Amino acid sequence: MNNQKGVTLVELLATLVIFGIFSTIIWTFLFQAVKTNEVEISKNQLQQEANIILNALDEVHRKSSEYTIDYNSDEIIIKPTNSSPIVFSNSQIDYNLFPLVSGKSISPNTDRLNITLVLKSKTNENVNTTLKSTFVRFK
Amino acid sequence: MQKTIKNEQGLTLIEVLASIVLLSIIIVSFLSLFPQISNFNKSTEENLQAAATAKEVRVLVKEEIESMDSFPSKLSFTNERILNDGFYSYIGKYNDFEVVIELQDQPFVGDEPQQNKTRKLYKYKVSIGESDTRILSTTYGFIIRETPN
Numbered sequence: 073m074n075n076q077k078g079v080t081l082v083e084l085l086a087t088l089v090i091f092g093i094f095s096t097i098i099w100t101f102l103f104q105a106v107k108t109n110e111v112e113i114s115k116n117q118l119q120q121e122a123n124i125i126l127n128a129l130d131e132v133h134r135k136s137s138e139y140t141i142d143y144n145s146d147e148i149i150i151k152p153t154n155s156s157p158i159v160f161s162n163s164q165i166d167y168n169l170f171p172l173v174s175g176k177s178i179s180p181n182t183d184r185l186n187i188t189l190v191l192k193s194k195t196n197e198n199v200n201t202t203l204k205s206t207f208v209r210f211k
Numbered sequence: 212m213q214k215t216i217k218n219e220q221g222l223t224l225i226e227v228l229a230s231i232v233l234l235s236i237i238i239v240s241f242l243s244l245f246p247q248i249s250n251f252n253k254s255t256e257e258n259l260q261a262a263a264t265a266k267e268v269r270v271l272v273k274e275e276i277e278s279m280d281s282f283p284s285k286l287s288f289t290n291e292r293i294l295n296d297g298f299y300s301y302i303g304k305y306n307d308f309e310v311v312i313e314l315q316d317q318p319f320v321g322d323e324p325q326q327n328k329t330r331k332l333y334k335y336k337v338s339i340g341e342s343d344t345r346i347l348s349t350t351y352g353f354i355i356r357e358t359p360n
Contacts, residue, residue, distance in 0.1 A: 086224075094231065105245065112248045119255050126263065184270075201256060204306065205263035208270045210352075 114164065114193040118201040121165060122191050126205055128158050129187075133180045133207040140177050143169050166192040180209040261339040261347035264306050269337050269352045271305075272312055276354050282314065308347075311338040319353065331356045 079087075128150060132139050136152035143149065147161035148169065160167070168190040178185055185207040193199040222230075275286055282299060285291045289303030289312065301312040318331035333354040340346040 090228075101242075108246065108249070112252055115252045116255070119252065119259060123259055130266075201259075203259060203263050204267070206267040206270050210273070 111196050111199055114196050114199050115201070117162075118165065118191045118193060118199065121160065121162065122189055122201045122203050125160055125189060126203060128160075129185075130207060132158070133178075133185060134209060136180065138177055138179045140175055141169070141173060143167055143174050164194050166194055168192065180207070184208045257341065258347055260306075261308060261341075264308050264310075265337050265339045265348040265350040268305055268310055268312070268339065269350050272335060272337065273352055273354060276314070277356075282316070286312070305339075309340045309342055311340070312336070313338075314354070318356075328357050328359045331358075 125148060129141075132150050132152050136154060139150060139152040141148065141150055145166050145168065146163075147159060148167050149157050149159050151157040170188040170190070171186075173185075173187070186205075187207075188202065188204045191201045271288075272286065276282060282292070286301050286303065288305050289301040289310065292299045292301050294300075294316075295313075298316060299314045301310075301314070303310050303312075312335060314335040315333055317333075319334045333356065335352055335354060337350050337352070338346050339348045
């Protein structure tokens, strides 16, 4: 403990600079990882939602005699005439359905449903999932 | 113990830098494992789209073939058919996906005589892939042919 010379200013500065450089690099990596993770999570969420919507629609189209699809950007409601409506709603998802068949009644026995479902994430603007499908009841 | 504690020379800057460089090389080599989630998501999306496209193509094929009296030599989105062993192959493209349709040339469950017509079912298989080799989704259907007796 007799050595009380300490460090010179230059040494201290050098330490700070090296520490600064490396902490910046590590911080950038970490930040990037967190951001990528968020994007991937919302992508995954959109895919699951799209899948479940198309499956529900498939089932309704196969089973019910008539139904309507009501939708706006906040929710999609599939209303079969003879059973309870199926609601899809998620505060983080922007729902889009083309063409605009909202409220129109669909009879699976005669009508064919051609739709494009586009789900967009409200938290990450450029994250979206587009699925195009056809529903027909074979006779 | 006494001896090791008395060695207070520490490390030189070069040694510290060298160790950091080595460490970062090792870390960077492992870093490529983490973005795998993005690849998984990509292939999930492809599978979803392929499944939806398969459903669509199945309908198109059925309607197009049933609107004609005999099996067409080509469909609107495929090349000329190829006769393979027991089935016709139509290969084409739909929505950026590679589509292969295999249609059996013999009826599936023989003749099924009804009152004044005969109904025949021809099985077909729709395969959707990103190339001929990597199949993403498969679905089956039947072409119904009714001929009066």
